Structures are given as structure tokens and as C-alpha cells.
Amino acid sequence: MPKFAANLSMMFTELPFLERFEAAATAGFNAVEYLFPYDFEKSLIADKLKAHSLEQALFNAHAGDWDGGERGLATLEGRRQDFRDSITQALDYARALECPKIHIMAGISDVTGKTEALYVENVRYAADLAAALDIEVLVEPINARDMPGYFLGSVAQAIDLLERIDRPNARLQFDYYHAQITEGDVTMLMRDSIDSIGHIQIASVPERNEPDTGELNYPYVLAELVAAGYRGWVGCEYRPAGETTAGLGWLAAYRNDAK
Ligand SMILES: O=C(O)C(=O)[C@@H](O)CO
Numbered sequence: 606m607p608k609f610a611a612n613l614s615m616m617f618t619e620l621p622f623l624e625r626f627e628a629a630a631t632a633g634f635n636a637v638e639y640l641f642p643y644d645f646e647k648s649l650i651a652d653k654l655k656a657h658s659l660e661q662a663l664f665n666a667h668a669g670d671w672d673g674g675e676r677g678l679a680t681l682e683g684r685r686q687d688f689r690d691s692i693t694q695a696l697d698y699a700r701a702l703e704c705p706k707i708h709i710m711a712g713i714s715d716v717t718g719k720t721e722a723l724y725v726e727n728v729r730y731a732a733d734l735a736a737a738l739d740i741e742v743l744v745e746p747i748n749a750r751d752m753p754g755y756f757l758g759s760v761a762q763a764i765d766l767l768e769r770i771d772r773p774n775a776r777l778q779f780d781y782y783h784a785q786i787t788e789g790d791v792t793m794l795m796r797d798s799i800d801s802i803g804h805i806q807i808a809s810v811p812e813r814n815e816p817d818t819g820e821l822n823y824p825y826v827l828a829e830l831v832a833a834g835y836r837g838w839v840g841c842e843y844r845p846a847g848e849t850t851a852g853l854g855w856l857a858a859y860r861n862d863a864k
């Protein structure tokens with residue numbers, strides 16, 4: 606059965622960030638992920654993980670001026686040093702939080718030969734630093750409705766670029782929500798890319814709510830994922846339709862499964 610990580614950027618937002626760890630553990634999660642930890646001392650977050658017996662599954666490298674519309678640095682001309690600083694910072698946090706995976710956002714950029722070459726160079730740089738710490742760097746295709754102009758749009762594009770990056774610890778973050786919106790046929794897509802997948806995320810489509818609503822049949826989708834050999838965390842990157850805990854009925858079904 607799949608094992609689920611609570612995404613604390615979207616779930617339990619009724620609470621201040623540092624209180625979401627306890628709420629996730631109380632709700633039955635054994636791991637968490639979120640966008641960014643950098644507003645908080647890493648020791649403070651490490652204490653929360655330890656106090657609530659949680660694993661840190663994933664977080665993102667700093668992605669530039671988020672409020673100003675930036676969505677990653679890896680394809681941005683003239684930001685090489687900012688990108689490198691973001692990787693140093695992310696790996697510093699990853700080591701403190703014992704986090705095995707970092708998501709590197711590509712940025713809002715046209716796909717040109719030049720941006721592709723910069724992206725390959727930057728992700729390779731990050732992968733080489735991360736490899737020394739036994740950490741994976743992940744790249745995620747994101748749908749253009751939610752993030753217009755985002756450089757990485759499809760799984761095929763991501764896999765092509767990962768082949769060019771050519772580092773064993775550079776892998777695909779496969780988010781079923783984005784994949785369904787952009788490409789559909791998600792189970793075939795997952796099977797075809799399973800050897801590249803380093804992390805999974807889920808949400809309903811099109812609302813990005815709990816996975817027991819919407820057009821994707823997650824009991825089937827996740828059974829196929831497990832059958833294909835995936836054993837990592839499945840990040841619950843969804844916005845609860847109401848109060849987070851009230852919407853967790855879907856999780857109980859997987860717990861019953863395991864008995
Ligand atoms: O939006 C998503 O999907 C993510 O996984 C984030 O890390 C980037 O927005």
C-alpha cells in the first residue's frame with residue numbers, strides 16, 4: 606500500500622506552520638513535505654520532526670522572488686549565482702532535516718536551446734553537490750493553467766532533459782494532478798516513466814482537493830503505482846475542500862487496506 610506524506614504548504618493551513626507538524630502526526634501521517642522551510646531555523650524544524658516522529662520527505666530549493674512571480678531560478682539568465690546559493694542553502698537544510706530529496710524549480714522561461722543548456726548545466730551542478738550527501742534532486746512538470754510560462758510542461762520534456770543532465774540522482778517528480786491536466790493517460794505515463802520517478806504527488810483534478818473527489822480514480826491509480834514498483838512517499842499536495850482533518854476520510858480506506 607502507498608505511504609502518504611502530508612504537504613504542509615497546502616494541508617493544515619488552519620494552523621501556523623510550525624503547529625502543522627503535530628497536526629499531521631496526529632492525523633496519522635509519518636512524513637511531511639512543503640514548499641520552503643527557509644523562514645524558520647533548521648534546528649526548530651528538526652525538533653518538530655523529531656518530537657512528532659516524522660520524516661521529512663521533500664522540500665523545494667529557494668525559487669526566487671515568489672511573491673513577485675518567480676517560480677524557480679534554474680533557467681534564468683543572469684541568476685547563476687542566485688541559483689547556486691539556493692542549492693547550498695537547500696542542501697544545508699536537507700542535511701539538518703535528514704531530507705533525501707530536493708525539488709528544483711525551473712522558472713518561467715521560454716523553451717529555447719539557450720534556456721535548455723542553462724537548465725542542464727544548473728541541475729547537473731545541483732545533482733553533483735547533492736550526490737556527495739546522498740540526496741536526489743527532482744524536476745517536476747507543472748501544468749500551464751496553474752503556472753503559465755513555466756519552463757517544464759510535460760513528462761516527456763522532463764525525461765528528455767534528465768537524459769541530457771545524465772546524473773543518477775537527478776529524477777522526476779511525478780505529480781498526477783499536473784500530469785492529468787496536461788497529458789492525461791496517467792497510468793501509462795507513470796508506467797513509461799517509472800524508472801525515472803523519484804517522488805510522487807497527488808490531488809484531485811480539476812479542483813486540487815482531496816484525492817477521493819474529481820476525475821481521477823486514485824484507488825486504481827495508486828494500486829498501479831505500487832504494482833509498478835514505487836515504494837517512496839506519496840505527497841498529498843492538495844488544498845482541502847474544508848477543514849483538513851474533516852477531509853481525511855480517504856486516508857482511512859488505505860489504513861483499513863493494510864490490516
Ligand atoms: O505545485 C506543485 O505541484 C509543486 O510540487 C510545487 O513544488 C511547486 O509549485
Ligand SMILES: [Mg+2]
Nearest residue numbers: 745780806842
Ligand atoms: Mg507538485
